[in-house]
Amino acid sequence: MELFLQQTVNAFALGGTYALLALGLAVVFSIMGLINFAHGELMTIAGYVLMYCGLAGISFVFAVPLALLASTFAAVLMERVAFRPVRNSSGATMLVTSFAVAMILQVIFQNFISVRSQPVLLPEALSGSITIGGLVIGVNKLVAIISTVIMLIFLDRFLSKQKYGIAMRAAAEDFAVARLMGIRANTVIAGAFAISGLLAGVAAILWVSQRASVDPLMGFTPVLKAFIAAILGGLGSLRGAVAGGFLLGFIEIYLAAFLPPALQEFRDPIGLGLVVLVLLMRPNGLLPAASLKAEKV
């Protein structure tokens, strides 16, 4: 029972990180139909900012906002430079563009920073643990869960109460009509990228705080997982992305903890098999996007 609770905490921490990343992908996809595979490189950028801040002796308290600022700014810049010129192209064109952006950034990291993994200085408090009711919980896990909850609440408030948030929901549902209302396409898309950059930054800090290192390809695996999570939840659906992220986190952690040792080798195929099973039962994902539902009617 104790092991189960322990692993549940781990699942929430990992699932939360996936959820934040999947949300970032979903926010952009819901607005402009782009699956941004360069999302992972936004994480890497935030990771390197943390690393350099550590080297420069800047306190972690300041390094965190700087890292978030960097990934947010990088996301907006990415849209302006790479994605605006292909905005009205097919989904495939935009997808390939995002691969190109990802690879260019990876090569830049490899050549100008280092091919190898670099250590990131973290505050000692993060590697400590606290005991709650006999349960030993790593501070970094707790921070991950709390940060995820705060980000989800912040995003929900923004999208449901703020004028620009409502405009983003409107644009996600019907972009052309949103423009007819006077909602500027450029503003909404830049806003979507800024949010996705911020989410990638938070996810990067959580990711790095579990590993204390950053490397040029750091973003690839988590974003691939986030992409699976977004599909699992229903591509373009924000609630779906969160649900998919947590579900994937739970699947991975529980399989790692409770699968017999002989089967551990097959953990990933079994996990992805479960994902396929869910999609066979719900082909549009757990909580499909409204626009997708509308097309089916």
Next chain:
Amino acid sequence: MVQPLLEVRSLDVRYGAVQAVDGINFEVEQGEIIALLGANGAGKSSTLNAIAGLVPTFGGEVQFDGQNITNLRPEMLPGLGMTLSPEGRRVFGTLSVAENLQMGAFGMKDPQEIAAAWDRVYTLFPILAERRDQFAGTLSGGQQQMLAVGRALMSNPKMLLLDEPSLGLAPKIIEQIFELITTLNQQGVTILVVEQNVSMALEVANRAYVLANGQIATSGDAKELAASNNLQNAYLGGA
């Protein structure tokens, strides 16, 4: 003569090799109700969408209120005083009624003007005030049409473009929609309406243009058109 509020000159719209609108000319004077009629595929919606900037024009010019708005981005129009209520209503189904209306007033800054717009729309459509917190997707077709028009009115436009407002609605609701067009016109809104329902449209309109194959087949005073058989010819392709 005073300059017309909307002036369309040699408008050309093409989708690849398909010529949807073929060099049409027409104008709408301040305070008029103009009907744009024609069979399916005649180019009516393409004309409205080109005026609103939703589809690019291939050639020609659109002047609105003394400004050249040809190929202007659609988000600029409400600020100039023109809104389009699109075909099929296209309310934001996952937003509440009030949020839909709030989006209609997106570009407005003056709080007094915004408050007046809410008042006007809720007075015109009490049902929208009653259902303000409901998701727009759960409204009936007629209520969604009212919401679509109400949303378009929130920016306090001089001119309203209506694309097939009666589409798919019950006859009783259609009557309400056409009454509404007259009411709005009396409030000073100039209206350009695309319609399949020819008899109702000609009843409320001052003048009408009939499109066939992307060209204006016939035009004139609505009452005279209703009485003549030019209209039938245009629909049957005989003109």
